[in-house]
Every structure is written in C-alpha cells, then in structure tokens.
Amino acid sequence: MIFITSHLFDKSSSASNDKMIFYITFIIGALRVVELLIDPFIGNAIDNTNTRWGHFKPWILAGGTVGSIALSILFSNMFGLNSSNPLLYLIIFAILYIMMDIFYSFKDVGFWSMIPAISFDSAEREKTATFARVGSNIGANIVGVVVMPLVVFFSIDKNNGQGDLRGWFMFAATIAFVSWFSAVIVALGTKENDSLLRKNTEKTRLRDVFKVLARNDQLMWLSLTYCLYTAGIQITNASQLYYFTYIMGKPGQYSLLMTLNMIIGIFTVLMFPPLAQKFSRRNVFFACIGTMLLAMLIFSFAGANLFLVLLAAVLFYIPQPLVFLVVLMIISDSVEYGQLKFGHRDESLTLAVRPLLDKLGGAVSNWVVGVAAVLAGMTAGATANTVTHQGNITFKMFMFGVPALLMIIGTFIFFKKVTLDEKEHAKIVDELEKTWNEHLETNGQESMADIVKEVAKDTTYTAPISGTMLALSDVSDQNFASGNMGKGFAIKPSDGKVFAPFDGTVEATFPTRHAIGLRSDSGILTLIHIGIGTVEMRGTGFVQYVDKGQHVTQGQELIEFWDPAIKKAGHDDTVMVVINNYKDIKDFKYVVESGEVNHGDDLLTLSKPEQKSDDNDQK
Template sequence: MSYSFGAFGHDMFYATLSTYFMIFITSHLFDKSSSASNDRMIFFITIIIGSLRVVELLIDPFIGNAIDNTNTKWGHFKPWILAGGTVGSIALTILFSNMFGLNVSNPILYLIIFAILYIMMDIFYSFKDVGFWSMIPAISFDSAEREKTATFARVGSNIGQNIVGVIVMPLVVFFSINTNHGQGDLRGWFMFAATIGLVSWLSAVVVALGTKENDSLLRKNAEKTRLRDVFKVLGRNDQLMWLSLTYGLYTAGIQITNACQLYYFTYIMGKPGQYSFLMGLNMAVGIVAVLLFPPLAQKYSRRNVFFMCIGLMLLAMLIFAFAGSSLILVLISAVLFYIPQPLVFLVVLMIISDSVEYGQLKFGHRDESLTLAVRPLLDKLGGAVSNWVVGAAAVLAGMTAGATANTITNQGHIVFKLFMFGVPALLMLTGTFIFFKKVTLDEKEHAKIVDELEKTWHEHLETNGEESMQDIEKKVAATTTSYKSPITGTLVPLADVSDDNFASGNMGKGFAIKPTDGKVFAPFDGVVEATFPTRHAIGLRSDSGILTLIHIGIGTVKMQGTGFVQYVDKGQHVKQGQELIEFWQPAIKKAGHDDTVMVVVTNYKDIKDFNYIKEAGDVTHGDEVLNLSNPETTDNQ
C-alpha cells in the first residue's frame, strides 16, 4: 500500500509536468500587453524544455549508475526517492510562478534561472523515477508478490495521473483572485502546483517509511546501463529497434493530443471547468482497460490488440476533430482515445520483454536491463517532441495570455486541430506501418524462441572469464553427487513422454515424473543458471558441476507464465530441498497441456557413472533418484 501511494504521487507529479505545465507557460505566465514579446519568450522556453529533455537522455545512464553505487543503511533507492521528491516538488512549485515578475522585468535572467531550475527538477525527478520503479525486484524475490506490487502500483499510477485532470481547474479557480473566464490566474496555478508538489513529496516520504528493501547478495554488482550500450542493443536487436521506432512515433503522437485536450476545453469549448469530467471518466476506464488486457491478448493476440487500439484511437480523433462544442461528443471521443492507451503500453512492454529472449538466442547474451531501459528513454523523447509541437500550436493558434474562446478565430481553430489531430495521426500511422511491416515478434515466435533456448541454455552460460564454457561443462567433481527428486509424483521413463525432444534424449539424460503436487524443489546444492519469463522451466548447476534442466509440462510455454510462481532468480545459490517453482496443475490441464515434469542432466556425456537408484513407482521430493560421479579427474581440471 505504501508503494502504491508512492506511485499515485509520482504520477500526479509527472502528469502535472507533462500535460499542464505547457498550458501555464503559454496561457498564464505572461500578460496580454505585449503579444510579440510573449510569443518570443514562449518560443525560447519551449526550446529550452525540449532541448533539456533530449540532453537528459545522456544523463539518465549516469543516474542509473549512481543509484546502483549508492549504499546506505536505508538501501539503494530510498535516499534518491526522498531527495528527488523533495527537490523536484520545490522546483516544480517555483516553475509555476513568474519568479516575482522576473519574466517581464529581466527576461534573460528569467530564462537562465528557468533553465537551471528545470534541469535540476528533471534530473532529480529522474533519480526518483529510476529509483522508484527499480524497487519492485528489490522489495521481493517472490514472483507473486512482485506481480501484486506492480498491479497495485499501476492502479495507483492510473488514479494519480488522471485525478490531476479532475482537480486542476477547480483548484486553480479556487485559489485565484481573478477567475478569468474559468481559466484562473497566476496565484491559482501556483497554489495548484504547490498542492501537487506537497502530495508528491508526502508520497515519497511514505515510500521511504513504509517499504523495505530485501537486501541480498544477488543485487550486488548489477550491470550498469550506459548510453553506448543502449544503442548497441538497439542496433543489433532488429525487433527491438523496429519496435522502438514504432513506440517513439506513437508516444509522441498521443502525448501531443493528450496535452492539447485542456487547450480544447479552454479555447474551443470555452468551458475549462468541464475538463474535470473527462479526467474522472479516464481514471475509471483506465483501471478497466488494464484488467481487460489479459483476456483480449489471449483471445485476439497482442499484435491484433495493437492494431485494434490504433484503429479505435484514429476513429476517436476523427470524431473529436468534428465534435465542436458538444460536451457529449467530446467526452465520448476523448474517452475512446484514452481507453486503448494502457493496452498499447502493455503490448509494447510485453514485446520489449520478449525481445530480451530474442536477442539472447540471436547473440548468445542476455541484455535484460539494457533492453528494458529503452522504453522510458523513448517516453522522454516523445515528451520533448510534444512540448515543441504544443508550444508551437498554442502560439500559432493565438491561444496565449489574454485569449479566450471568443477571441480564437476560425483559422486558429483549424491550425490548432491540425496540430492536435493531424500531426499525431500522421505519427501514429507511420509507427503502425512500421509495426505491421517489421515487428514480427509475437507470442508464437517467442514460444519457439524459449523452446530453442531450453535446448541450448547450457551453451549460453555467462562466465567470469577465468574458465571457458567447455571447462564448466566438464567440471564434474570427483566426489559422488546424489540427485534428489525435485517433485512428488510417479516416476516415468523419459523415453515414454510425448515430447520428442526429451524422449529422444536430445535434451539430455534423466527421468520424468507425473506430479501429484505442484511444488518443485532443488535436487542438489547449486546455482540457478537459467530462468525463463514463462516460469515453466529452470536450469541449475550443482556445486560439483552437474547441469540440469527441470521442465514443467509439455507445451506449457504457451501459457506465458499463467499458473506458475518462481521463488528464485538467476544467479542465486540454492540448497537441496529449497523450493524453486510452484505451479497450479488445474491451470495446465485447463489449457489442454500435459503436466508431466521432465528432469534431464544436459552434460551427462561428461559424467563417468550415471546410476539410477529408482526408475519407477511413487517418489517424494527429496528421495534419491540418481547417483552421479566422475571418479577420474578430467584433463580440463
């Protein structure tokens, strides 16, 4: 609950910065006495904001490194979350002011101070952003707990992001001296920002006090994200590259339209107070949309969900463009435009996650952290493009200080709608075309990739450079290794299973078990060498060098992890009898799959004595099944 409230405050801050800051700059920061001068200042400010957002992309990797290298009694993340929440909230509040009239009395000094405050706020926000979302794997190693934490956080994020739109105009008008046709004045916007800053800061304090990092040696020496590594991953992983281009165009498009909506209510409809209705509806439908994703993806596939979402968004923009001042049409079209956004986000997130295995199979190296770092970089780049476009749209349409719905000309309406709907539609259509032609990584292809990785997982073990892969495969100790049953059930000869890869011995030598219990335990002391995103298999290396793969069910890769919980991570040392995975047998049978567990030793050719202690009958986890030994030390040792 503490983490969920942290997400709530964190996204309140982000929504205020990404959506409502530009309308304050263009419509309220300057008075209407000098239109030409105001337009120049708005131009300079939008250039500064957009440029700093791009520059910040170069800073982000150093931020990640700094957090990785932070060691305090409060953990890696909490100091940066609290510092980011404090400095960011103060800076945001100041930026929502004219700095005691400095914007008019000394514009150059104002721009200098503005640039310093903005980059300081943006950097500390990034420290908080990276630190906050990096806490999920640090809070727990339990997959079920992680999923619950992430789900609660997404709900908190959705509410926080949309509730800002519900309260923005009521708060601004309430604190304003002059309501200004429902637009409010400088004091109202300053108090609005101060309120958001206070809530954001309080949420950071709650995270610092109410969450606890699970300290472990597994979290030491994490791979550092460097910009050159990000582009290296982008360049060599073609599916990630094309998806990144698609998402970059898409996210720039939707951010432009989202940021223009309050302008629409203010200057097209002349009723900024009604904007709260829209954001209240978005807050409700956003939660529903997140819950709809699993069944929709299962029924239609993620790829088709993406195309349906884009089609619905384009239809919504078409209705929106001709809605005029009709509140009903505006609300319907705007809600239809918002509903697909959480779905597209999840589609992209899933494909990016799948591209980790795609790159691993293609290049023999798993670039997990680098791959997942791409999406937030693209979001920031899309935000920079949005700031430039929205600033230009407001100036060219005449939607600046002193303007009202009655003063905007028909030409201004047309210009604004071209920016609000035309530019985003072009960006989204271009991205969709690229997705259609170039992004081929879907659930079926990913299942094949994971299946292939299972066959060759032991060939891709990462070493510390002190020993070769061949050394590891042959490093079977001279002492005897007792291989215990990892699961309770009935022993079945491996040759009798219905999977040809296992029955033929291609995957290794071992046994199979028809399970009567859904818990998988470590058969020996060793290290987790391979985990799979579908959680249906795990690869281990014993302390004596035995490489083994435990595979739950046949065809279960297609379940995409549903019904499976993994309790350990790659690189973790486990003791014999320690629980590794838990699965729900009814879920496997409901999906139409065989729940037989295959257990194979993949480097069996390097083992001198491979003795079966038990080959048939009932077995309980922990019972000895195999006796493995290599009485003669190999030349490689």
C-alpha cells in the first residue's frame, strides 16, 4: 500500500494520482472479496488431490512458484504503463493480483493443513504449530526489518529515505525469491503422515463446499470473531510504516521496530504451549486482546516520542502470534468436531477458512488505509512537515479507533459463542477412536461388506492383557457398557502390557496411544481401549511398539502403559475389548467369562455365518 500511495505515481499530478490510488485500492479489496468465494474451493481441491507426494506438497510448490513471479511484477510500473496507458495497467494489475492471491492461497492452505494431518492430539498440534509459527514470525518481521534498507540500497534516488521505483522492485524480487525457495524446501523436506481417521469414503462435491462450512457452527462463530479481529490488527499494522514516515518523519526507524518484534516474537510464540496448558486457550485469547487495546491507547498518545511508539507497537505485536495460534488450534480442532457431527472429514477445506479471513481482513485494511492515506494527505511528495495536524488526527482515527471497535465486537462474540476448547476436543477424539471401524478403508479394493464376510471358522481370541476379567456391561463408560461400541469384555489390569490377541494387522493407531484397532487375518475387527477418560492424558504414560499397517503375531507386545500414571490422573484403568463386526459372526462363545486371566489365555471362539446357497447353486 505504501508503494502504491507514495511511489507508483508522479507527485506532480495529485488529483489524477488520488483517482488512480482509489481505483487500485478498490481493485485490491474487490479481488480479495471475490477470492473469498474461491478459497473454500481451493481447500476442497487440495483435499481431493491424491499424488505420490501427498495432498499438500504439489500445491505448496506450485503456489510458491507462480505467486512469486506475480509478486515481483506487481512492484513495478510495468515499463511506465501506469502513466502511458492507465486502463491497460489496471487490467493487467487486476489479473496479476488475483493470480498471485490464488496461488498464495494454494501454498498457504496446503502448508497449514498439514497440522491436522500430522496429529489428532491437541498438545502435539500446539507444538507443531508453534514451531511453524516461529518460522513465520521470523520471516514476517525480517520483511519489516529489511524493507526500507533494501529499498534505499537499490534505489538511485534515496528520496529522504523513502527510495524510488527501482528500489521497491528489487525489494519485491528478493522477497519473491525467498518465498519460492522456502516452498521448495517444504516440498522436499516434509513428509505427510497417513492416518485411518483421515480417510473419507466420499469426496466433498463443489456444490456442497459452502454447506460443509456453514453447518459447522463452531467454525462459523470463530470465523466471525477472527474476521473482525484480523481486520482490526491489519489496519493498525499496515499503518505503522505510514506513522514512522509521515508523523515521526523517520521511516528508517521502522526497521528498529520490526527487529524488536522479531526477537520478542520468537519468545512469545515459544510461550504458547505452556501458557495454553496453564491458563487455557480462551484465557490466553482474552489476555492478548486486553494487552493490544492497552497498546493502541498508548500508541494514540505517543506522538513522535520514539520510546513510547516502540513500547506501544511492541505491546501491540506480542499478542498477535498467540491469538493466531489460539485461532489456528480451534480451527484445527473443528475438523474433528465436523467429522464427528456430520461423519465427513474436511481438512484443507476447513483450514482454508483462516487464510480466507486473513484476506478479508486484508481487503478491509487496504480500503481503510488507502482512504486514510489520501484523506490525511500522505501520498506522493508528502513529508512529515507537510502533513497537517488535522491530517494526523484523521489518520489516527483510522489507525486506532476503527480497529479497537472491531476487536471489541469480535471478542464479545468469542466469549458468547465459541465453546470448542481442549477438553471438548479430547472427548470428540475419544468418540472418533471408539468408532474407528466405521472409517476403515482398504486401498479401495475391499469394502466393509467384504471385510465382515471374511471371519473364519473357529477363530480363537486370546487375552490381550493379564488381570481380572469383567463383563463389559459393568464398566462405567456407557458407550462400551451399552454395547454401542461392539460386543466384548473388560479386564481390570494387573500389569501394563497389552499383547496381540491373534495374528493380524494393525489398522488404527492414535496419537494418544491409549487405544489400538486390529484386524485378524481372518477378518475380525477389534478395538482394545485402555482406561476411561485416558484420552485427556495425551499419551503421557503410554508407549506404543507397533505402527499402523504392521502385521503382528499372537502374543506380540503392542502397547505398554504405566498404571500409576492413569490413577494419578484420576482415571479408571479398566481395559475394554470389543469385537466391532460381531453382528456378522454366527458363534460368539466365551471360554472364560470371569476371574483371573493371563495374557495369551483363550477367552473367545468365533466363527462366521453359514453361507446360504440359492436354488441355482443347489441344482
């Protein structure tokens, strides 16, 4: 925006320049709104992409390449076309801008969509997102640090520290190269982990894209909150270089602010996991908003005092990565919320909402800042000495007043409507784990109907753990006790080792490591679930010795858990064992129904239904 308002046009014709600035800012804002309708389809396209490189990496590389080329061209006057043929310039600008924005979305959505693909556990997601955010925090702030030094270094005319067209183009070309190179690194260096619960039996059709998003109420309320919040912070952030240039008269000191932000921001991001664990994400969110409102109050009265300006700007920036991570975690958790509620999992489609809202906030920011710059007289040829006192007041109203109002409204919505927290998400994941067999797929070659027909005659199911055998109806988890999860038994463990009850394949493993799904060589589907409420332990005290897809033999150790850790956390350590496809088994006979058992003891004999032959077969 500062390139467009202060450098793209000749300062000798202010009336026509203002008109072109309005045209361009309108185009940018309008295109971003148009692209809001495209972003969900981008997420859906990524979800429906299946290559040997995974869902995400092809789009990250393509987006990084095309977007970087378009970015470089946009930071130029296109060989003077802006003056010689303004209409043609505006048309080409619009095409390049929407192209850059769309391909940036492919890269951005693909990148952040890896988080729910890597893990189902909230704590692990927080760690992954935190380190990713450390990188993005450094990158974003480095841009602020180097922008004016690079522009001035490459400029022929230093222009009182504001640089010229050549300097701005070389700055953009540098950023574009780094952006492309980082996309290559991600494409070559990351690995997408497969997971049973990430499988969909059907794809989301284009006509159903917005329906999928709209029915997820937690996603929608959070989206409204974040839309107002991100519009507010982007207005203030985009105004800061104007503030240093036209109010303080020292654009070079902007690099000092961004350097401070980069250093402090790294530590702030790293503090997110412990803060979220100790105070909860909701409380972190509210504390961040309060800090930012205080910072804007200080900023609005700071004037040209460098210390107060830096203090206010840093206080305003510190909470931003934390809010970003809070929102990102809730959006990530809403993937499972939607999956449990509607029986369909949409990762990239759901994660596309966050960059969609950032772009909407960017559109609002472009409109507001562009108008504010023109109304305050902060355009080509202006300096801190030529901007009037009334211009300063006008600009501050846009820079602080409007954002504060947007953020307060968004926070109120968050407080009243967003209820998806860490505990609720843990319960959702627990429910998904218990119904793992409903999500089972076998490379498209075998359906669930085929699997349940494979149950062989006289299959023996041995005790997976030593302890006291109980009736499943006696456990305190009603999902198991009622038989909703399947038919089976429970064991009060005497040790913490879980073994394979038969020869088969590991079909489902979970980040929390407190449950495992197996399929016998004869087609029996079974879930072994350790404890009640142990999903909240997030894997603490559990060690898993096998991986999904691995073939195991009867008696092979699968999981080991530390029973005192379960009891210390206040959870029941009862191990529940269910046969998920029991309805397709003719004979279900208990060898042992109660008393002490050791792992490896025969507990059940199972056999398949008798095959019926039709009249033609009999003939």
